[in-house]
Amino acid sequence: MTERFSGHEGPERPTDAKRVERYVNLGASEAEAYNVGELERIALERRERQQPLHPRLYIRSTIDQSRGDEVGGWIAAARDADTMTADILAVLSRSLATRRTGTAVGEWEIGGSEDFEQAEPDKHESLPVVSALAKGIAQYGPAFAAWASIGHELQGHYDVAIMQRFPDAYIGDFASIQTYAEHVIVQRGAVEAIEQLPEWLQHITRLDWHGLIQHIEWNGDIHVVDHDNGIWVFDSRSTLAPTNHQDTKGGEHA
Template structure:
């Protein structure tokens, strides 16, 4: 998609963070909105906007962009590009309420929110449930299962009830436990480059 070049800026820190903490983005999600009247006329007229704001503020900036169009009465626009929306892909005619809510969530909570928004697939009300459902970022679902079992005190229980001579023969099927968590709907996962985000089912 041809549009105005991105403004130059420093490269963000590329070192991955694999902890289950919310990872904040260094740059806010942005959208490139363009005048459809100009586009149909073979002209590029648009602007990059910070989307992590209230919809009314973004809409006002879009109207300013349309008012600067050389075509009188230009009223319609489309999203022709976007950046820093993580795993979510925006369509040209997404509702601003949805776009801004997602952008604000990503700016506050990091890329995991983009996965949540992708799963919610346009359900605006469900976006607010992210903090209640996000369980963390893990190298694998089995790592989450192991942490969960450790929290139940399973290792201490086995130490108490299993003779030391049998410890090497008694194993917990953590992988199977983790798979069952997902198959039963207790949790849901969203894979990314270095692991999975885990959400309650």
């Protein structure tokens, strides 16, 4: 986690008392509950200020570059491959090599990218893969880029089949692993189960919140990706299923 808070700073501290109480009831100390709750509050405020992403590519004419000329342009990437191809041809139509020789230029590369977050395509990435990346990022935000990067790390390339599993794989955006542990406890009905116990047994029954956090961090059931506002959590089973990968890398990018 990138932020930590410790100690008490007086009655004007902004953390919601109910948030602190919630974590204390799960077995956290008051100091831990305050720290986690404060991270949760700050993460929420930052998410509310987050701007939409609009991925785009800088397309460069490689023929012109080889002759010492920079000819290129930016195109929107969150569209289908055919639409991007039309935009690329429009960029290449400005080629200085074409003006000199009268021959249309068809060779290009990706010279830069914006708003792809950590899932930046390499210069020879295929348009179908770029399209899948950009559309997912535009629709779901930076969490999709994190998911695509997990697939790239595991497969050695951006895998469209893995990208398509994002809606099933994405568990959520949490301020910390502690808030995710609270999510698991609530989702599985642990609090309600304790409340159904006889009153005398409720008083001596405690959730092992710290033990659950340790279990989550070590059992391998999830992928956790850190970001500035907390963590993204994904179901790791969605990256283990086999994919039918076809090599969609472009050759000359014509």
